Amino acid sequence: MITPMDLIVKPTQRCNFSCTFCSSTEIAKSNSKVDDLDLAQVYIFLKRFPETKNIIVNGGDPLLMAPSYYEKLIEFLDEKEMPTKIHLCTNLWDYYLNPEKWRPLFSHSRVTIGTSFQLGGGRTIKPGEILTKDLFKMILSKFERDFSYVPSFIAVVSEENEDLSMETIELAKELGVECKLNRAMSSGREGKPYSIGKIYNTYIDIYEAGLSQYEFNTKEMLELLKGRGSICPSNRSCDEGIRNLQPKSDSGYEYSSCGSFGDDQRYGIDFELEMEGSLITPLQNEVELKYQKEECISCPNYFICNGCFKTVLDHKEAGIVEESCKEMKYFRERATGLGLT
Numbered sequence: 358m359i360t361p362m363d364l365i366v367k368p369t370q371r372c373n374f375s376c377t378f379c380s381s382t383e384i385a386k387s388n389s390k391v392d393d394l395d396l397a398q399v400y401i402f403l404k405r406f407p408e409t410k411n412i413i414v415n416g417g418d419p420l421l422m423a424p425s426y427y428e429k430l431i432e433f434l435d436e437k438e439m440p441t442k443i444h445l446c447t448n449l450w451d452y453y454l455n456p457e458k459w460r461p462l463f464s465h466s467r468v469t470i471g472t473s474f475q476l477g478g479g480r481t482i483k484p485g486e487i488l489t490k491d492l493f494k495m496i497l498s499k500f501e502r503d504f505s506y507v508p509s510f511i512a513v514v515s516e517e518n519e520d521l522s523m524e525t526i527e528l529a530k531e532l533g534v535e536c537k538l539n540r541a542m543s544s545g546r547e548g549k550p551y552s553i554g555k556i557y558n559t560y561i562d563i564y565e566a567g568l569s570q571y572e573f574n575t576k577e578m579l580e581l582l583k584g585r586g587s588i589c590p591s592n593r594s595c596d597e598g599i600r601n602l603q604p605k606s607d608s609g610y611e612y613s614s615c616g617s618f619g620d621d622q623r624y625g626i627d628f629e630l631e632m633e634g635s636l637i638t639p640l641q642n643e644v645e646l647k648y649q650k651e652e653c654i655s656c657p658n659y660f661i662c663n664g665c666f667k668t669v670l671d672h673k674e675a676g677i678v679e680e681s682c683k684e685m686k687y688f689r690e691r692a693t694g695l696g697l698t
């Protein structure tokens with residue numbers, strides 16, 4: 358059986374924003390277009406994995422590339438008769454300034470658009486100039502007038518804006534979209550990871566407030582609490598079904614099974630080697646990524662605390678394993694009290 362495959366493409370690490378928490382732009386080699394990802398690499402990947410279902414484009418910001426970059430990609434997919442969809446995750450700023458430039462691409466049947474926004478001081482157009490809620494709403498109004506839907510958005514939670522999480526979900530409700538409240542990873546400009554224990558208590562707050570339908574991870578949490586505990590804890594294989602391709606760094610790093618480890622330039626995969634044949638799985642056998650601590654193996658929270666290899670490593674390296682564990686045990690008590698387990 359062929360495993361379904363998705364591909365994250367970071368065409369550029371250039372960006373027109375300067376978010377203080379940004380996981381990726383810190384590693385940009387330069388502001389030069391010369392350092393962008395050559396589409397030839399994407400074509401090689403797609404020939405090796407024609408079963409690729411989705412191409413998720415982020416960066417940097419995808420709209421710093423010309424629309425022709427994506428048009429050429431679509432031509433390739435059309436020629437090969439591949440059903441692959443393209444999802445752009447973008448700050449939409451260049452669309453807001455130049456809507457006519459992006460209308461044809463954004464209307465294409467293969468293309469969907471998502472965006473990002475969060476309250477607090479971190480999402481900055483340039484240093485000191487925050488993307489405000491009102492400005493974000495103006496961008497989305499323009500988008501809705503053009504395309505008759507409002508894109509969903511990702512909001513990153515760190516200690517800087519943690520008090521604003523519920524207000525963020527209220528905003529999603531007001532806009533009539535689902536948002537995704539993601540914890541801050543420790544990569545790029547963000548020095549400290551936000552603990553998984555804290556974010557799961559926020560998901561419980563969202564559930565208790567009756568707002569689950571507006572937040573993706575809260576719904577995932579409800580699913581996890583219902584059934585995943587019976588699966589063998591060591592059977593995690595997220596590094597088989599997704600790949601990340603980004604501009605080659607000076608050290609030669611360009612390819613991985615995880616977008617976040619790509620930001621860190623760790624656990625890379627040899628691109629040429631995988632293109633020749635066998636599937637390489639760089640994460641599932643790494644001892645340091647298996648769990649935060651031994652006690653986890655027999656804990657009902659195993660999948661939540663250790664479901665993501667990057668989360669495991671972030672918590673260990675930042676020394677927040679115990680702090681997060683305490684929050685996570687409180688989360689379990691609350692979930693049980695609410696009859697969710």
Ligand SMILES: C[S@@+](CC[C@H](N)C(=O)[O-])C[C@H]1O[C@@H](n2cnc3c(N)ncnc32)[C@H](O)[C@@H]1O
Binds near residue numbers: 381417448543
């Ligand atoms: C790196 S950005 C690239 C796409 C685009 N520029 C944007 O902001 O939507 C991709 C996503 O990662 C999120 N992100 C940025 N820094 C992060 C961090 N330290 N931890 C978790 N997510 C982060 C952004 O908010 C965005 O939703």
Ligand code: SF4
Binds near residue numbers: 375379
């Ligand atoms: S989070 Fe996105 S918009 Fe903000 S600096 Fe990073 S790449 Fe740019």
Ligand code: SF4
Binds near residue numbers: 658681683
């Ligand atoms: S709650 Fe603590 S022991 Fe349980 S899985 Fe999480 S970190 Fe490990």
